[in-house]
Amino acid sequence: MTPQRLDAAMGEMTQLLLPEVKEALRSGDDKLLAESVNALTEELLAADIADLLLTLEHDDAVKLFKALIPRKRIHAFEFLGLEEQEKLVENLGSETLGAVLDGMSSDDRADLFRHLPEAARERLYPMLAQAERNDVKRLLEFTEGTAGSVMSTEYATIKPEMTVSEALEHLRHVAPQRETIYVLFVIDEQRHLLGVVSLRELITAVVGSKVAQVMRREVISAKATADREEVAALISKYDFLALPILDDEGRMLGIVTHDDVIDVIKAEATEDAHKVGGVEALDMPYLETPILTMFRKRGVWLVLLFIGQMFTANAMSHFEKEITVALVLALFVPMIISSGGNSGGQAASLIIRALAVGEVKMSDWWKVVRREIVTGLMLGAMLGVLGFGQVLVRSWFSPQEYRGHGVLVAATITVSLVVIVLWGSITGSMLPIILKRLGLDPATSSTPFVATLCDVTGIVIYFAIAILMLRGALL
Amino acid sequence: MTPQRLDAAMGEMTQLLLPEVKEALRSGDDKLLAESVNALTEELLAADIADLLLTLEHDDAVKLFKALIPRKRIHAFEFLGLEEQEKLVENLGSETLGAVLDGMSSDDRADLFRHLPEAARERLYPMLAQAERNDVKRLLEFTEGTAGSVMSTEYATIKPEMTVSEALEHLRHVAPQRETIYVLFVIDEQRHLLGVVSLRELITAVVGSKVAQVMRREVISAKATADREEVAALISKYDFLALPILDDEGRMLGIVTHDDVIDVIKAEATEDAHKVGGVEALDMPYLETPILTMFRKRGVWLVLLFIGQMFTANAMSHFEKEITVALVLALFVPMIISSGGNSGGQAASLIIRALAVGEVKMSDWWKVVRREIVTGLMLGAMLGVLGFGQVLVRSWFSPQEYRGHGVLVAATITVSLVVIVLWGSITGSMLPIILKRLGLDPATSSTPFVATLCDVTGIVIYFAIAILMLRGALL
Numbered sequence: 001m002t003p004q005r006l007d008a009a010m011g012e013m014t015q016l017l018l019p020e021v022k023e024a025l026r027s028g029d030d031k032l033l034a035e036s037v038n039a040l041t042e043e044l045l046a047a048d049i050a051d052l053l054l055t056l057e058h059d060d061a062v063k064l065f066k067a068l069i070p071r072k073r074i075h076a077f078e079f080l081g082l083e084e085q086e087k088l089v090e091n092l093g094s095e096t097l098g099a100v101l102d103g104m105s106s107d108d109r110a111d112l113f114r115h116l117p118e119a120a121r122e123r124l125y126p127m128l129a130q131a132e133r134n135d136v137k138r139l140l141e142f143t144e145g146t147a148g149s150v151m152s153t154e155y156a157t158i159k160p161e162m163t164v165s166e167a168l169e170h171l172r173h174v175a176p177q178r179e180t181i182y183v184l185f186v187i188d189e190q191r192h193l194l195g196v197v198s199l200r201e202l203i204t205a206v207v208g209s210k211v212a213q214v215m216r217r218e219v220i221s222a223k224a225t226a227d228r229e230e231v232a233a234l235i236s237k238y239d240f241l242a243l244p245i246l247d248d249e250g251r252m253l254g255i256v257t258h259d260d261v262i263d264v265i266k267a268e269a270t271e272d273a274h275k276v277g278g279v280e281a282l283d284m285p286y287l288e289t290p291i292l293t294m295f296r297k298r299g300v301w302l303v304l305l306f307i308g309q310m311f312t313a314n315a316m317s318h319f320e321k322e323i324t325v326a327l328v329l330a331l332f333v334p335m336i337i338s339s340g341g342n343s344g345g346q347a348a349s350l351i352i353r354a355l356a357v358g359e360v361k362m363s364d365w366w367k368v369v370r371r372e373i374v375t376g377l378m379l380g381a382m383l384g385v386l387g388f389g390q391v392l393v394r395s396w397f398s399p400q401e402y403r404g405h406g407v408l409v410a411a412t413i414t415v416s417l418v419v420i421v422l423w424g425s426i427t428g429s430m431l432p433i434i435l436k437r438l439g440l441d442p443a444t445s446s447t448p449f450v451a452t453l454c455d456v457t458g459i460v461i462y463f464a465i466a467i468l469m470l471r472g473a474l475l
Numbered sequence: 476m477t478p479q480r481l482d483a484a485m486g487e488m489t490q491l492l493l494p495e496v497k498e499a500l501r502s503g504d505d506k507l508l509a510e511s512v513n514a515l516t517e518e519l520l521a522a523d524i525a526d527l528l529l530t531l532e533h534d535d536a537v538k539l540f541k542a543l544i545p546r547k548r549i550h551a552f553e554f555l556g557l558e559e560q561e562k563l564v565e566n567l568g569s570e571t572l573g574a575v576l577d578g579m580s581s582d583d584r585a586d587l588f589r590h591l592p593e594a595a596r597e598r599l600y601p602m603l604a605q606a607e608r609n610d611v612k613r614l615l616e617f618t619e620g621t622a623g624s625v626m627s628t629e630y631a632t633i634k635p636e637m638t639v640s641e642a643l644e645h646l647r648h649v650a651p652q653r654e655t656i657y658v659l660f661v662i663d664e665q666r667h668l669l670g671v672v673s674l675r676e677l678i679t680a681v682v683g684s685k686v687a688q689v690m691r692r693e694v695i696s697a698k699a700t701a702d703r704e705e706v707a708a709l710i711s712k713y714d715f716l717a718l719p720i721l722d723d724e725g726r727m728l729g730i731v732t733h734d735d736v737i738d739v740i741k742a743e744a745t746e747d748a749h750k751v752g753g754v755e756a757l758d759m760p761y762l763e764t765p766i767l768t769m770f771r772k773r774g775v776w777l778v779l780l781f782i783g784q785m786f787t788a789n790a791m792s793h794f795e796k797e798i799t800v801a802l803v804l805a806l807f808v809p810m811i812i813s814s815g816g817n818s819g820g821q822a823a824s825l826i827i828r829a830l831a832v833g834e835v836k837m838s839d840w841w842k843v844v845r846r847e848i849v850t851g852l853m854l855g856a857m858l859g860v861l862g863f864g865q866v867l868v869r870s871w872f873s874p875q876e877y878r879g880h881g882v883l884v885a886a887t888i889t890v891s892l893v894v895i896v897l898w899g900s901i902t903g904s905m906l907p908i909i910l911k912r913l914g915l916d917p918a919t920s921s922t923p924f925v926a927t928l929c930d931v932t933g934i935v936i937y938f939a940i941a942i943l944m945l946r947g948a949l950l
Binding site: 043044045047168171172175176181182199200203204216217218220236237238239241258259261262265266269270272273274276277278279282285286287291294295298299301302303305306307309310312313316317320323324327330331332333334335337338339341342343345346348349350351352353354357359360364367368371374375378379382383386387390394398421447448451452455459 | 522643674712744785792828
């Protein structure tokens with residue numbers, strides 16, 4: 001880690017404290033250690049303590065973790081990544097560990113259990129209190145990727161017949177155990193969701209009014225089996241702090257909160273980035289993906305692209321006669337076809353992303369085509385001029401190859417570049433829209449896929465233009 | 476818009492209401508219209524009313540907007556995109572418009588003004604109340620992309636000497652005008668930030684305690700001139716609801732809230748997607764980007780890539796002698812070099828994204844190389860086998876081209892594919908890490924950039940292997 005990255009990853013406070021914390025960890029006495037560590041970390045936020053733990057050597061991190069007061073321990077643990085959580089789990093006694101696991105928020109705890117191998121899970125269950133054990137087991141039943149798999153079961157509920165002040169008094173008591181108390185869910189005896197009310201509405205309500213009078217009855221909610229991406233889209237659309245998750249009978253099961261949305265959006269962007277790069281979405285961190293999985297997810301696409309590329313050899317062999325007569329034409333094949341692929345890749349990247357964020361809709365296809373025709377012609381013309389210059393200069397140095405037709409060959413390259421860049425721009429921009437129309441993921445029209453398509457067609461376009469323009473001269 | 480998209484974009488409620496709303500808009504009488512519209516939209520959330528406005532024809536949308544009660548009007552307006560806001564602004568009378576603009580949250584209002592052309596801005600200023608006019612002008616002074624440019628000035632402040640119940644009573648009164656009352660900022664007479672306290676902490680605090688006793692004094696904050704990405708990273712790291720923005724003297728200027736983070740994260744992902752596709756980040760929606768800007772942002776890279784591709788012609792001309800003797804070798808050039816580019820593009824996409832989300836650090840470079848060597852060899856071997864089969868089959872159909880050395884040529888292709896795919900994987904994975912090391916954006920090592928690099932080097936590798944393996948036989 002360079003100092004620069006350290007800066008970005010750690011708060012200034014944490015960085016200033018690091019030497020002192022290390023010093024404190026050197027003191028042998030457990031009690032002294034605990035005192036100095038807690039004095040040092042008193043004002044630190046949990047995320048910063050997690051940073052400290054990440055920065056220290058593993059043994060020191062375990063030492064520091066044990067020395068923290070229980071509440072800080074739990075919060076700092078929640079801010080660690082799953083890998084680091086797993087490492088700590090292996091090195092903590094069952095008493096410390098049980099308290100941490102019991103105290104964690106229910107969604108983070110379920111995430112950890114989901115991540116652990118079966119054996120580790122079985123070892124941890126007995127450390128949990130009965131209620132927490134049942135909670136984990138229930139949450140683990142939801143398939144990964146569903147709303148149920150990311151929801152928390154610690155939400156604040158109130159009854160419709162409570163007065164506003166009764167509700168506030170109730171919240172004072174339950175607040176410490178709830179993930180949020182800023183959105184309150186009004187439920188009946190069978191836990192059916194009747195309405196929602198925000199803490200802001202509760203505080204500003206007329207004194208003495210009942211919850212039933214101030215709550216909103218039209219509630220936006222999602223089923224536990226819904227895709228987590230849909231849930232993230234709802235929360236982000238309405239700027240919610242929390243979205244209630246219901247079972248099929250409309251009973252409350254949990255909530256998904258605003259901070260979960262950020263994780264889902266990041267995961268979605270990663271999935272798209274992989275697909276656009278011509279890889280099936282890995283669904284796990286690069287360094288943790290087993291080699292065989294990596295091989296499979298890349299191999300599938302690489303083979304498909306390779307099969308596509310085989311047609312370039314077929315296409316070129318159609319023009320063997322021309323190449324034999326004018327070998328110089330073959331030299332420019334990679335340059336010309338890749339220019340089509342590059343402009344196509346640009347257009348595809350722009351449109352895939354624009355579709356993903358909703359800036360371009362399918363109905364805009366004609367606007368897109370018009371833009372790409374203009375842009376493609378301009379870009380093609382620019383490359384055409386460059387290509388003309390390059391070929392002309394080359395022809396001065398090796399005139400025998402061009403047999404006196406340097407200008408004509410240069411003109412052929414120019415026309416080919418204009419047509420192929422234009423063709424690439426149109427293909428690259430339309431492919432994602434067509435895929436979406438067919439109900440497929442637009443990101444599947446990856447940059448290498450567009451490039452391969454442009455390579456094969458580019459060869460045909462190039463030689464066709466060459467035959468037209470050079471017949472009777474070089475050919 | 477297909478029905479499918481409509482479904483995703485609009486709540487079920489909105490969709491059910493649409494025919495009735497259209498019906499209501501047909502009634503001539505303004506008062507009747509207002510009554511029926513407000514009855515229909517009473518339980519709708521602002522985001523859904525915004526959806527309704529988007530779905531209607533422009534004239535109907537203006538009609539509906541005017542018929543809404545003022546509070547709904549303001550909230551629905553805030554949920555519209557800048558383009559739609561601009562269109563509405565052009566069609567509303569100054570009285571309606573003034574009330575909407577005054578009522579908007581300060582960051583959304585500043586965004587709109589920032590987006591409008593100078594003339595429209597000047598026309599709107601007189602419609603604003605004095606305080607709001609000053610607020611907009613102050614916010615517009617912050618450069619785009621800074622924390623100041625995305626912050627809201629409507630935050631809730633309390634004094635350190637207040638008791639907890641005084642603070643709660645104060646909040647009851649100011650709540651409607653504040654963007655959030657869940658994070659409270661404790662300031663002195665000069666607006667210096669002394670501490671923060673969450674509403675949850677305030678509610679659960681011991682009755683009678685002073686704000687100064689319950690507030691946290693170590694506050695995470697950002698300067699107004701800070702990059703908005705840094706602010707988003709802080710909010711996302713600590714799971715904050717709001718981050719205070721300060722001036723150089725530590726006085727409070729505004730807050731950035733959790734929902735702004737989602738926008739910033741999306742914008743960042745778009746920027747990376749563009750760069751990886753070989754385009755300079757557009758920084759505005761595709762369809763709104765002027766053609767000349769589009770030309771410039773794509774042209775720069777296309778020209779650089781083209782200049783790189785010119786070297787492929789140079790590289791190939793070095794092997795003209797070999798091509799003349801064995802033309803068949805030229806046929807496989809595009810297929811072989813693009814396989815290197817494709818595997819390199821895959822590796823680059825994976826590593827760029829992994830660096831962006833922090834899954835891979837620069838110090839992991841050796842782990843990455845090892846993985847890519849194994850994966851690259853496996854992928855190369857697979858394509859090698861396919862290539863061997865393809866060339867062998869081709870040689871049966873046109874044996875004269877291979878002059879009886881079909882197997883040897885096939886073996887040459889196989890070895891070339893293994894080496895070039897391996898080389899592509901290593902290059903593609905290392906380039907982003909090297910760029911980051913040099914302080915550049917890893918996303919600059921775009922898929923087409925890696926492909927171009929692999930094309931030029933691939934030609935040299937391919938012909939070198941061919942000369943070694945085919946000397947004395949085909950060559």
